[in-house]
Amino acid sequence: MAIFNLNINGETKEVDVDPATPMLWVLRDHIKLVGTKYGCGIAQCGACTVHLGDNAVRSCQLPVSAVGEQKITTIEGLSEHGDHPVQKAWLEIDVPQCGYCQAGQIMSASALLKRNPNPSDEEIESAMNGNICRCGTYTRIKKAIKTAASSENV
Amino acid sequence: MTKLKTHMGRRAFIKNTSLASGGLVLGFSILNSCKSEQAKEMAVREMPKEWFEMNSYLKIGDNGVVTIYTPNPEFGQNIRTSMPMLVAEELDVDWKNVLVEQAPYHADKYGFQFTGGSRGISARWEPLRMAGATARQMLIAAAAETWQVPKEEVTAEAGVLQHAATKKSAGYGEMASVAATLTVPEEVQLKEVKDFKLVSRSQKNVDAKSIVTGRPLFGMDIQEEGMLIAMIEHPPAFGLTLKSVDGEAAKAMPGIKDVVTIKSFKDGYEKGGFDTNAFPELVAIVGNSTWEVMQAKKKLKVEWQPITAYSETIAGFGGKQTINIPAGLESTTTHKSKMEALAAKPGKVVRKDGNPEVAFKNATKILERSYSAPFLAHNNMEPLNAFAHVAGDKAKIAAPIQIPSFIIPTIASSLGIPKENIEMDLPRMGGGFGRKAYAHFVVEAALISQKVNAPIKLVYSREDDMTNGIYRPTYHATYRAAFDENNNLTALHVKAGGVPESPLFANRFPAGAIDNYMAEEWTIDSNISIGAFRAPRSNFMAGAEQAFLDEVAETMGKDAIQFRLDLLKRAKENPVGERNDYDADRYAGVLELVREKSAWKENDATKHRGVSAYFCHNSYAAHVLDLKMENGKPVVEKVVCAIDCGVVVNPDAATNMAEGAITDGIGNAFYGELTFQDGVPQKNNFHQYQMIRMKEAPKEIDVHFVQNKIDPTGMGEPPFPPVFGAVANALYKATGQRHYSQPFITKKEVVG
Ligand code: FES
Ligand code: FES
Numbered sequence: 001m002a003i004f005n006l007n008i009n010g011e012t013k014e015v016d017v018d019p020a021t022p023m024l025w026v027l028r029d030h031i032k033l034v035g036t037k038y039g040c041g042i043a044q045c046g047a048c049t050v051h052l053g054d055n056a057v058r059s060c061q062l063p064v065s066a067v068g069e070q071k072i073t074t075i076e077g078l079s080e081h082g083d084h085p086v087q088k089a090w091l092e093i094d095v096p097q098c099g100y101c102q103a104g105q106i107m108s109a110s111a112l113l114k115r116n117p118n119p120s121d122e123e124i125e126s127a128m129n130g131n132i133c134r135c136g137t138y139t140r141i142k143k144a145i146k147t148a149a150s151s152e153n154v
Numbered sequence: 155m156t157k158l159k160t161h162m163g164r165r166a167f168i169k170n171t172s173l174a175s176g177g178l179v180l181g182f183s184i185l186n187s188c189k190s191e192q193a194k195e196m197a198v199r200e201m202p203k204e205w206f207e208m209n210s211y212l213k214i215g216d217n218g219v220v221t222i223y224t225p226n227p228e229f230g231q232n233i234r235t236s237m238p239m240l241v242a243e244e245l246d247v248d249w250k251n252v253l254v255e256q257a258p259y260h261a262d263k264y265g266f267q268f269t270g271g272s273r274g275i276s277a278r279w280e281p282l283r284m285a286g287a288t289a290r291q292m293l294i295a296a297a298a299e300t301w302q303v304p305k306e307e308v309t310a311e312a313g314v315l316q317h318a319a320t321k322k323s324a325g326y327g328e329m330a331s332v333a334a335t336l337t338v339p340e341e342v343q344l345k346e347v348k349d350f351k352l353v354s355r356s357q358k359n360v361d362a363k364s365i366v367t368g369r370p371l372f373g374m375d376i377q378e379e380g381m382l383i384a385m386i387e388h389p390p391a392f393g394l395t396l397k398s399v400d401g402e403a404a405k406a407m408p409g410i411k412d413v414v415t416i417k418s419f420k421d422g423y424e425k426g427g428f429d430t431n432a433f434p435e436l437v438a439i440v441g442n443s444t445w446e447v448m449q450a451k452k453k454l455k456v457e458w459q460p461i462t463a464y465s466e467t468i469a470g471f472g473g474k475q476t477i478n479i480p481a482g483l484e485s486t487t488t489h490k491s492k493m494e495a496l497a498a499k500p501g502k503v504v505r506k507d508g509n510p511e512v513a514f515k516n517a518t519k520i521l522e523r524s525y526s527a528p529f530l531a532h533n534n535m536e537p538l539n540a541f542a543h544v545a546g547d548k549a550k551i552a553a554p555i556q557i558p559s560f561i562i563p564t565i566a567s568s569l570g571i572p573k574e575n576i577e578m579d580l581p582r583m584g585g586g587f588g589r590k591a592y593a594h595f596v597v598e599a600a601l602i603s604q605k606v607n608a609p610i611k612l613v614y615s616r617e618d619d620m621t622n623g624i625y626r627p628t629y630h631a632t633y634r635a636a637f638d639e640n641n642n643l644t645a646l647h648v649k650a651g652g653v654p655e656s657p658l659f660a661n662r663f664p665a666g667a668i669d670n671y672m673a674e675e676w677t678i679d680s681n682i683s684i685g686a687f688r689a690p691r692s693n694f695m696a697g698a699e700q701a702f703l704d705e706v707a708e709t710m711g712k713d714a715i716q717f718r719l720d721l722l723k724r725a726k727e728n729p730v731g732e733r734n735d736y737d738a739d740r741y742a743g744v745l746e747l748v749r750e751k752s753a754w755k756e757n758d759a760t761k762h763r764g765v766s767a768y769f770c771h772n773s774y775a776a777h778v779l780d781l782k783m784e785n786g787k788p789v790v791e792k793v794v795c796a797i798d799c800g801v802v803v804n805p806d807a808a809t810n811m812a813e814g815a816i817t818d819g820i821g822n823a824f825y826g827e828l829t830f831q832d833g834v835p836q837k838n839n840f841h842q843y844q845m846i847r848m849k850e851a852p853k854e855i856d857v858h859f860v861q862n863k864i865d866p867t868g869m870g871e872p873p874f875p876p877v878f879g880a881v882a883n884a885l886y887k888a889t890g891q892r893h894y895s896q897p898f899i900t901k902k903e904v905v906g
Contacts, residue, residue, distance in 0.1 A: 001408070017445075018445070018446070018449075021443075021445045022445065025443060025444050025445040028444070029383070029443040029445070030443070032377055033368070034370045034375040034377070035367070035369070035370075036368070037374070037535070037536070037584075038374065038444075038537070039535050039536075039537075039616065039840075040616045040839050040840050041615065041616060041839075042839055042840070044839060044840035044841050045535070045840050047535060074368065075366075075367065076367065076368045078367075082363055082366060082367040087367065090362070090366045091358070091363065091366060094359050094806060094807070094810065095362075096230075096359060096361075096362055096365045097230035097231070097232070097810060097811070097814055098228075098229055098230030098534075098535065098536070098582070098583060098584050098586075099230065099361065099365035099371065099372075099582070100372060100534075100535040100536045100585060101535045102365050102366060103365075103366075103368045121853075125848050125849045126849075128847075128848045129847050129848055129849050130847075131847075132535065132840065133535070134533060134535045134585050134587075134818075134845065135230050135535075135585060135814045136813065136815070136816070136817030136818045136821070136846070136851070137817075138817060138847075138848045138851035139817070139852065139854070139855050140810065140813065142848065
C-alpha cells in the first residue's frame with residue numbers, strides 16, 4: 001500500500017492503495033466516482049476511458065503509480081453542469097440505450113474534438129473504434145460528435 | 155371511447171400509506187441515494203411539500219408535480235420514458251412536470267415486472283393508461299365535490315381542472331389531497347389513439363442527463379456503507395463441478411476477508427424455467443475492493459471434477475418439462491458432426507400440409523441448402539453483478555435483472571427465509587438481451603452475503619461473464635424446395651435442430667403459402683447452459699429462411715420482394731393450414747413500405763442489396779441492406795428498415811432500438827461466435843470475441859414505421875432476426891457467393 005495524491009477533476013484526492021491498482025478501480029472503489037465503467041479490464045472496450053491531461057486513456061490499464069501530478073478528468077468532471085458541447089450533443093441526439101458505454105464514448109469523443117475540432121468520418125471512426133457499444137448506438141454517436149463539432153466552444 | 159373496468163389492476167390501485175410520504179420507502183433505498191439528474195434539477199425548481207398517492211403508479215405533489223413509478227426494469231429500450239408516458243397521457247399532465255422513479259420489485263402493486271420477450275409496452279398498454287385515467291377521474295371528482303358542480307362539467311387537461319360555467323380552475327396539485335381520499339372509480343374511459351397528445355410523439359430519454367454526466371445508475375455502481383466486494387470462481391469447463399478448494403493463499407492476500415463455497419440450490423428444489431445454472435457450486439472470495447479481490451482470486455487453488463449425467467424437471471413458462479443433462483466435456487467440432495448426422499436423418503414432424511413427399515418425388519428440380527450458426531455470448535457491456543445484504547431472516551437486494559419475480563422463490567429457498575422478507579430494488583441494467591433473465595448471480599450474491607454476514611456486491615469479471623454464459627444455442631437448418639417443369643415452387647421442407655434446443659417455428663411464413671409443406675425438428679442434449687438471446691430461435695431461423703427464400707426467388711427468376719409478396723398474397727387469399735401464426739397483410743405491409751422507402755428496383759445491378767423480412771413477437775420488420783466490398787471487407791452502406799409494431803409510443807426511442815437491433819444483427823452475422831473445446835469456452839474477453847465497432851457499423855440507417863392504430867406489439871426484438879438474412883443476401887450480391895454458415899467473417903481484427 002502507498003499514499004497517492006491525485007488530481008481528479010480539479011480536486012486533490014488522497015488514496016492509500018496498492019501502487020499497481022488501475023485508476024479505474026481507484027476511481028470506482030476508493031474515490032467513489034462510478035461514472036467511469038468497467039467493461040473488460042484489458043483495454044478492449046473503452047468503457048473506462050478518462051482524460052489524462054488532454055488525452056483519452058483506458059483507466060483499466062493505468063496504474064495509480066503512473067499518474068503522478070498529471071490531471072485526470074472523469075465523466076463527472078467533464079463539465080460542471082453537464083453542458084460540455086459533447087454532452088449537449090448527446091442529449092440533443094438522444095444517443096444512449098442502456099447507457100453503460102456512454103461515459104467512455106463521451107470521454108473519447110471529447111478528447112478527439114479537443115485535438116481535432118473538425119474530424120472527418122474516418123477520423124471519428126478511428127478515434128472511436130476502441131469503444132464498444134453493445135446496444136449498437138454507433139450511428140447516433142457519430143451524429144452527436146458531428147453535432148458537437150459544429151457547435152461552438154468545443 | 156373505450157370503457158374499461160378497473161378490476162384488472164385493482165390491487166395496484168389500493169393505496170398504501172407507507173408510500174404516501176414519498177420516495178422509494180423500503181427502509182433502505184439504494185436507488186434513492188443515486189437520485190437522478192432529472193430529480194435533482196426538479197428539486198432546484200420546485201419540489202412539493204407534500205405528496206398524495208393516487209395509486210401505486212403515481213403520486214401528485216401539492217404543487218402539481220407528478221411522480222410516476224415505472225414498473226419494469228430498464229435495460230436500454232427506454233421504457234423508463236415510454237411507460238410513464240402512457241400514465242401521463244391519460245392523466246393529462248404536462249410532461250415537464252413528471253418525475254420518473256423506478257418501482258422496486260412488488261408483485262402486488264406492479265404486476266409482472268418482466269422486461270423481455272418484447273412484451274413490456276404491450277403488456278402495460280392498458281394497465282398504465284388506466285392508472286393515469288383513474289387518477290384523472292378522481293381529480294375531476296375532487297374538483298366537482300369541492301366546487302359543488304356536476305362531474306361531467308369538469309375538464310382536466312395539462313394538469314389543470316376547470317369548470318367553464320363558473321370559471322373555476324385549479325391545478326392537479328390543489329385537488330390532489332381530496333382526490334387521494336376518494337374511492338377508485340369502477341370504470342374508466344381511455345383516450346382514443348387519435349386524441350393522444352404525448353404518446354406517439356418523441357420524448358427524450360428521462361435518464362439521458364444522468365447517463366451523460368456519469369451519475370450512479372447501474373447495479374455495478376452501488377456503494378453501500380460497509381459493503382464488501384465478492385467475486386466467484388466457477389468451473390473452467392462445462393461438464394465440471396467443484397471438488398475442493400484451498401483458499402489459504404488467497405485469504406492471505408491484502409484486503410481479503412474470506413473464501414467460502416456456496417451451493418445455489420437446496421437439495422430437491424424444483425427449478426423454474428429461468429433458474430438455468432450450469433455451475434451451482436462455486437467458490438466465492440470476498441474482500442475490501444474489486445482490484446484486491448481480482449488479484450487474490452488468482453491465488454485460489456481449486457480442484458474440479460466431472461459432473462455425472464442427470465435429468466431434472468423444470469417448471470417453465472409452458473408447464474413442467476424434463477431435461478437431460480449429459481456428462482462429458484463437449485467440443486464444437488463434435489457438435490457440428492452430430493448436428494450434420496441428425497440433419498441427414500428424419501426428424502420429428504411438427505407440421506405437414508398436402509403431400510410433400512410426392513411433390514419432391516415428382517419435382518423437376520430440387521434446391522437444398524443447409525444453414526448453421528454458432529453459440530453466442532450475450533456480452534452485455536455491464537458484466538453480471540448484484541448487491542445483497544442478508545441479515546437474519548431478511549434480505550435487501552439490488553438486482554439488475556429482467557424478471558425479478560422468477561428469482562424470488564429461489565432466493566427464499568436457498569437462503570431459507572420467507573419470500574416476503576426479501577426487498578428488491580431494480581437498478582438500471584447495462585444491457586440485458588435475455589442474459590439477465592437468468593438471475594443465478596443474484597442467488598449467489600445473497601448466499602455469499604449470508605455466509606460472510608455482511609453487505610456485499612458480487613461482481614463478475616468480463617471473463618466470468620463470458621465463460622459462465624447462458625448462451626444462444628448453436629443451430630442448424632436444412633431447407634429444401636421442389637419445383638415443377640414450369641419452375642413453379644411446389645413444395646417446401648424445413649428440418650431444423652440445435653444443441654440443445656430446436657429453433658423451429660413450424661407455423662411461421664412461408665407455412666400457409668405453399669400447398670405441400672413439411673417442418674421437422676431434432677435436438678441434441680448438452681451440458682452447456684443456454685437461454686434467451688434477443689429474439690430467441692427467430693434470430694437464427696429468420697436468417698436461414700430469408701436467405702433460402704432469396705435463392706428460391708433467384709431460381710425462379712423472380713424479384714426478391716415480389717416473390718415474397720406473391721407468397722403472402724396466397725397466404726392471405728387462400729391460406730394452407732389453420733395454424734399460421736402471422737397476419738399476411740401486415741407482413742406484406744412492411745415489405746411494401748421498405749420497397750418504397752429504399753427505392754427498390756427489380757434486379758438493380760447498381761447496388762448490392764439484400765432484402766429480408768420476418769415476423770416475431772407479434773410484430774413485423776423488413777430490411778433492405780446495401781453493402782459493398784472494400785479491400786476485401788464488407789462495408790454496410792445503408793439499411794432501410796420498415797416496422798409494424800402497432801402504435802409507436804415513443805418514435806425516436808423506437809428508432810434508436812431499431813438502429814441498435816440492425817447494428818447488433820450485422821455484428822453477430824459477421825463476427826458473433828463462441829466455440830468450445832473440451833467444455834472450455836474458447837473466448838473469454840473482447841480481444842478474442844469480436845464485437846461490432848463503429849468502423850463496421852452501417853454508415854446510415856433509415857427506420858420507418860407503418861402508421862396504424864393497432865395496440866402496440868413487440869419492438870425490441872422484431873427488427874433483429876431479419877438482419878441476418880439481409881446481410882447474407884447482400885453479401886451474395888457483393889461477392890457472388892452465398893454464405894450459409896455464421897459467422898460470415900471470421901478473421902479477427904485486433905483493436906486496442
Ligand atoms: S474496461 Fe478498460 S477498456 Fe474495457
Ligand atoms: S448504450 Fe448500451 S452499451 Fe452502449
